[in-house]
Amino acid sequence: MTALLEIQQVVKSFGGVRAVDGAAFEVAAGSITALIGPNGAGKSTLFNCVAGSLRPDAGRIVFAGRRIDRLPTHRIARAGLVRTFQSARALARMTVLDNLLLASIGHPGERLSGLLLRPRAARAHERALRERARELLDLVGLQAHADAYAGTLSGGQRKLLDLARVLMLEPTLVLLDEPMAGVSPRLRVELLDHILALRRERGITFLIIEHDLDFVMQAAEKIVVMNEGRVIAQGDPASVQGDQAVVDAYLGTAAVHEQPAPA
Ligand SMILES: Nc1ncnc2c1ncn2[C@@H]1O[C@H](COP(=O)(O)OP(=O)(O)O)[C@@H](O)[C@H]1O
Numbered sequence: 008m009t010a011l012l013e014i015q016q017v018v019k020s021f022g023g024v025r026a027v028d029g030a031a032f033e034v035a036a037g038s039i040t041a042l043i044g045p046n047g048a049g050k051s052t053l054f055n056c057v058a059g060s061l062r063p064d065a066g067r068i069v070f071a072g073r074r075i076d077r078l079p080t081h082r083i084a085r086a087g088l089v090r091t092f093q094s095a096r097a098l099a100r101m102t103v104l105d106n107l108l109l110a111s112i113g114h115p116g117e118r119l120s121g122l123l124l125r126p127r128a129a130r131a132h133e134r135a136l137r138e139r140a141r142e143l144l145d146l147v148g149l150q151a152h153a154d155a156y157a158g159t160l161s162g163g164q165r166k167l168l169d170l171a172r173v174l175m176l177e178p179t180l181v182l183l184d185e186p187m188a189g190v191s192p193r194l195r196v197e198l199l200d201h202i203l204a205l206r207r208e209r210g211i212t213f214l215i216i217e218h219d220l221d222f223v224m225q226a227a228e229k230i231v232v233m234n235e236g237r238v239i240a241q242g243d244p245a246s247v248q249g250d251q252a253v254v255d256a257y258l259g260t261a262a263v264h265e266q267p268a269p270a
C-alpha cells in the first residue's frame with residue numbers, strides 16, 4: 008500500500024507543554040484511518056500541523072510524496088489536503104449554497120484575474136461552481152436547505168455542510184476533526200454512509216479524529232492511538248482493541264466496555 012500521508016517524528020510544543028511529542032504514522036491512499044486517544048492527547052494539534060495552520064517544531068510531514076510542513080494552509084489545500092474543524096465553521100448569515108461557493112474562492116480553478124477579463128468565461132465558470140455546489144448538497148442531503156441561512160441548520164446539518172464545503176476543493180485527502188460530535192444518531196448513520204461513498208466512488212482518503220468508537224470500529228480499517236503526544240499503538244480495529252497499552256491509556260473508560268471483545 009502506498010502512503011498518501013507520512014507523519015514523521017512530529018513535535019509541537021506550547022510553552023512547556025509538548026502537545027505532539029514525536030508522533031509518527033502513515034495514512035494509506037484510499038484508506039479510512041481513525042486517530043483516537045484521550046482528551047489532550049495532541050490529536051487536534053497534529054491536525055493543525057498537517058493542514059498547515061501550525062508549523063511543527065521538528066519532524067516532517069509528507070503528502071503525495073512532497074514535503075508540506077513548511078507550506079501555508081492554502082497551498083496545502085490546493086495540493087488536495089483539506090480539513091474540517093472540531094466545531095463547524097459555516098458562516099451563519101450566509102446561505103448554505105453561498106457557504107459552498109465561498110469555499111472555492113482562491114482555488115486554482117478560479118483564476119479570478121483571467122475571469123474578470125473574460126465575462127462569458129466567468130459566467131460559465133460560476134455556473135459550473137453552482138452546479139458542483141448543488142451536487143454536493145444533494146450528496147450530503149442538504150439540497151432542501153440550499154437557500155436557507157446556514158445559521159438555521161442543526162449542529163449535525165452544519166457538520167454535513169462542513170463536509171460539503173471541503174469537498175468543493177476536490178481534495179484527495181480529507182481530515183475530519185470529530186465529525187460525529189453533536190450529530191443526532193440518524194444523521195450519524197447518514198454521515199458515515201457519505202464518507203464510505205466518497206471513498207468508494209471518488210477514491211477520497213480520510214483521516215478522522217473521532218470519540219465515537221462504534222463509528223471508528225465500523226468505518227476505519229486502521230486505527231492510530233495517541234496518548235500524551237505520542238502514537239502508542241496502531242493497526243486494524245481488532246488488534247488495537249486488544250492492545251494492553253491502549254486499554255491502559257484509553258480503552259479503560261466506561262464507553263468502551265460496551266465494545267465487543269476482540270475475537
Ligand atoms: N493553542 C494552544 N496553546 C496552548 N496549549 C495548547 C494549544 N492547543 C492545544 N494545547 C494543549 O496541547 C495539548 C493537546 O491538545 P489537543 O491537541 O487539543 O488534544 P486533543 O485534540 O487530542 O484533545 C493539551 O494539553 C492542550 O491543552
Ligand SMILES: [Mg+2]
Pocket residue numbers: 050051052093
Ligand atoms: Mg481535539
